[in-house]
Amino acid sequence: MSSPSRRSTIVTLSKLAGVAPSTVTRALRGDTRISEKTRQRIAALAQEQGYTPNVLARTLSSGRSGLYGLILGPSSNPFYSELLHEATRQVESLGYRFLIIHAGSGPVEERTAEALLQYQVDGCLVSSAIQSSRVAEVCEKNAVPLVMVNRVALQHGCAVTCDNRAGGRDLARLLLESGRRKFAVVTTSSYSSTAQEREDAFVDELARAGLSLAHRYDGKSHYEGGYEAGLELAKLSGAQRPDAVFALSDIMAMGLLDALRLKGVAVPSDMAVVGFDGLPAAARPIYDLTTIEQPLTTMIERAFALLANRVATPSLPDETISLKGRLLIRGSSGG
Template structure:
């Protein structure tokens, strides 16, 4: 009566090359070669051992394999703040594509908390083949450790300030494109809702936008700090709504879709219409699913997440096999999604 209902507990002691070799009556190395498809082993033996392995539920011990100097198949992952809906989408794509390449993701860090010492221990202790960083807020620690220990590192959706390998959307171009469209549609008073001041993504988007405006002889009527959160966008919207009507911008660029949604919510709650026909035009950047649908139907630059992830893994794996490869920056052009949240030039209205 010690354990009430301990269900079928085979607890077979884990199939190993040794156990398989014993039941097959051959040596350990024969089993190993048979399972890896070595042609030196006769087809008959190979088939027999494969069947045995499948039946025993054998899975090669990746740890022992890695110990031999091989690769661990582990990618260390540093995740950005999960409340930004862009990151969950990125994560899902990353998991899927990594699995397709036989890689697994080991989460080193998530969110905005500080990176503890344990992160370094994990990075080295589990012998990750490389690291992917999607958050640039506090990467210094991981970046340093990777550099010291020759662990390849690739930033996805971020660009290192002075060096490093990264793949990102062409944020400056996207910002400029949005500015050009808004200008062509006749807007004249522009506002920006910025994100984290210390992330390259936000900086580049805002800079591209402002530069394009300046080229056309325009400036920013006002600028708000949205902190990359939906709540920040909401707060910015309230402040815009509180302006006297003649001081309000007629076009607002929120540098991330999350902020754009909060912004639209705030404007509408203040009875200020947002859209292509009347009121204020709002554009965003990211292309998160929720923003593309009603009630937002946001005009935004869609970051090509699948391609971003694909190129990121390409770059990382290339550096796993060739550690001396020079730093590389890959920039992918985003696609404009013309929604109903902004007045656009006539040429686009049909699309």
């Protein structure tokens, strides 16, 4: 029952330095009750001995693990990959680490949710299109702060989202202002708060202009679904064919655009296409996609701020933050 390599510990350093372990701990943590001379002497010794603190032991006594649990959405949407990388970059700079609780589709298994408790994570960041209700339950029951990114919290927890309604509205206005009059939406049949808000706002804005949605396709939240929708749209001709399509996510917009291209439908002259999310791939010349770019960096900053505040003060009430996205007007919408 020993550490694999008999590494330096507080106790071994204390023996070498001729002081108590508590003195070593305090010296290394910069406690000014320990004299400057002693602090410097112990810091030098720790450096020389290659001491690395054991955070697991520290957690046992301090109650803080320095871990956040992470629940990540499916690989079929590159948005989650972008989110992972940005979140990981920020968590590192905060001096925290991510413990992956779950990644990908499907509900979170019971024992997976338990990992949050087993590893005593300080908080949990969820960005998953699937409702992680079991995770929310475990967090609530055990006073673990939880923040959802790009999802509205239906139960316990905070959330940071893009202002989906404002985005949907802005896109509708852009299309109306450029003269489009017949609209389609590529959405997702499985419940998604983000999709619902984006579509509702889009439709509401059309209604204000006395117009309505002519077609609605289930793009199933992935590229292939957008592609299928594009094939269906390409079959329409004449007055039936919409002159503008809103794909509720960039990944579906990309599928849609590829299908239209292969079927010879000219974008934007025959049909304008807009998306949502602001994936880097949306900027590619082949797509040139007009989209709402989610303020991902800021969303994640705010998410970590919510977590940090609730680690410090567990009784803070739940909070939802909505941040406005940025309309990126590119070639796919004309104008």
